[in-house]
Amino acid sequence: MEKFHNLFPLGLLVLLCFLSASLAMFPTNITTDQSSLLALRAHIAVDPLQILAKNWSVGSSVCDWIGVSCGSRHHRVTALNISSMGLTGIIPPQLGNLSFLVSLDMSANNFHGELPHEFVGLRRLKLLNLSVNNLEGEFPHWIGSFPQLRRLSLRNNSFTGLIPSSISNLSKLEIINLNNNHLQGNIPTGIFNISSLQIIVLANNSLSGVLPSDMCYHLPGLIRLSLSFNKLYGQLPSSNLAQCSELRVLSLSFNEFGGSIPKEIGALKKLEELFLGSNYLEARKRQGIYAVDKNMVLMDKYNTMRDW
Template sequence: MEKITWFSLLHAVLLVHCVVACLARSVPNITSDQSSLLALKAHITFDPHGVLDNNWSTSTFVCNWVGVTCGVRHRRVTSLDLSDMALEGTVPPNLGNLSFLVSLDLSNNSFSGHLPNELVHLRRLKFMNLSFNKFSGQLPSWLGGLTKLQELFLRNNSFGMIPQEIGNLLNLKILDVENNQLIGPLPLTIFNMSSLQIIAFTMNGISGNLPTDMCYGLSNLQGLYLSSNDLQGQIPSNLYECSKLQILSVSSNNFNGPIPRGTWNSTVLEVLRLGGNNFKGEIPQEMSNLLHLEILAMSDAGLTGLIPSSIFNITSLQKLYLSGNSFTGIILIFWFDTGRDWQPSEVGDNIIEFE
C-alpha cells in the first residue's frame, strides 16, 4: 500500500510540472510579442529610412525597438507607433497576437491590402490610427468587437461600406473615416453611440437621409462632418437638441427644403457649412442666436429673400460666404476690422463674402 501511495504522489508531482510547463509554452509573453512584430517586419516591402531593418533585431530587447512601448507591470507591448516612416507593405494576422496593445498608429505610410480578421483579438485597444495609407476592402465588421476603442482614425484610404457592427463601439469618442470610398447609408447604429464627440465622413459616397431624431442618441456630439457626399432629404429639425454641437459641416450634398429654424437655436455652434445644397427659403432673423458663430458658409445653397439685419449682431463672425444664391434687395459685402465693427458697402451680383 505504501509503494502505491508514493507512486501516486510522484505521478501527481510529474503531472503538475507537465501542466505548468505546457502553460508556460502556451501563454503569450514578450517572446510572442517579439514574434508578432518580426512577422510585421517581414511584411514590410519598403523601408526607405531603414528604421526597422537597422533596429528591430533579436539582438536587442523588443521593448527598446523604435516605435515600441511596453507596460511597466507586465513588460508586454502596449503601444506600436510606426507613423510617418514611408513604409510599404501589408499587415499580417500575427499582429493580432499583441494582446496587451492599447495604441496602434500606422498613419502616413503606404500600407495596403485588407485588414486581417485576427486584429479582433486586440481587445485592450483604445486608439487606432490607420489614416493616410492604401488599405482597401469593406470596413471589417470585427471592428465592432474592439469594445474599448475610444478613437478610430481611418481617413484617406480606400475602404468601402460601413458595417452595422460599428455601433457596438459604445466607448468611441472619435470616428474619422473621411476621404475613402464609402457608399450606402450611414448605419442607424451610429446614431445611438452616445459617447461620440466627432463623426467625420467627409468626401465619400454616402447616401440616404439623416434620421429625424438623430440628436436623441448623440448627446455628446461636438462635430459632425458630412460634406461632399450624396446625402439628401432635409436637415433634422431638432438639431438644437445636439446641445454640444460646435461644428456642422454638411456642404456639397443634396439636402433640400427649408433650413430648419432649430438650426439657428444651436447656440454653441462655431462653424456652420451648408453651401452646395438645394435648400429653399430665406435666412431667418433667428440666426442672431448663434452668438459663438465664427464661420458661416452657405454659398450656392438655393437661398432667396433678404439677408437678415440680425447678421450685424453676431460679433464673433470671422468668415461669411453667401455668394451664388438669389437674394433680393440691396446686396452688401462686409468685412471685419480689428475693432470688431461691421463696415458695409454696396456692391452687386450677389457677392457676399468676407474673411
C-alpha cells in the same frame, strides 16, 4: 491490477487535456510580441529611414525598439507608433497577436492591402489610427470587436462597401473619422446612439440615405459632425437638434438635402462653422441664417480645425 492498467491511459489523456487547456489560457508572452513585430518588419518592402531594419533587432529588448512601448506590470507591448516613417508594405496577420496592445498608430505611411481579420484579437485597443495609407478592400465587418476603443481613424484610404451595423458596439467611442474612402450605403443609425461620441467625420464618400431627425438625442457631447461630399438626401435634422449644444462644426454641404434650413440651428450657441452649400435647400432667411443657392457654401465664423 489489469483494471488499473486499462484505466491509466484514460487518466493520462484527461491529465494531458487539462494541461493543454491550461496552457491555452496563457498562450502569449513577450516572445510572442517580438515575433509579431518581426513579422511586421518582414512585410515592409520600403523602409527609407532604415529604422525598423536597423533598430528592430533580436539583440535588444523589444521594449527598447523605436515606436514600441511596453507596460510595466505585465512587460508586454501596449503601444505601437510607427506613423510618418515612409514605410511601404502590408499588415501581416501576426499583428493580431499583440493581445495587450492599447494604442496602434501606423498612419501616414504606404501600407496597402486589406486589414487582417486577426485584428479581432486586439480587444484592449483604445486607439486605432491607420489613416493616410493605401489600405483597401471591404470595410472590415469586425470593426465592432473592440469594446474599449475610444478613437478610430481610417481616413484617406480606399475602403469600399458598407459601414457595418456592428460599429454601434463601440460604446466608448469618442472619435470616428472615415473621411475620404469609397464607402456606400446608409450610415448605421447605431452610430447616433453612441453617447460618448464627440467627433463624427464621414465626409468624401458615397454614403446615401437620410439622417434621423432626432440624431442629437443621444449625442449631447458632439463637437463636430462632418458629412459633406456624400449622397445624403431628405430634410435636414431638426428634432432635438438643440441637444447638440456643444456642436462647433456642422458640415453637410455637397449632398442632396432639400427643404428649409431648420430654425433649431440658430439655437446652437457654440457653432463656429456651418457648411450647407451645394444642396437643394430653400433660399430664405431664417433666424439669422441665410440659405444659399446650389453653387455656394454657407458658413458662419471660419476657424480651421485639424482632422484627427
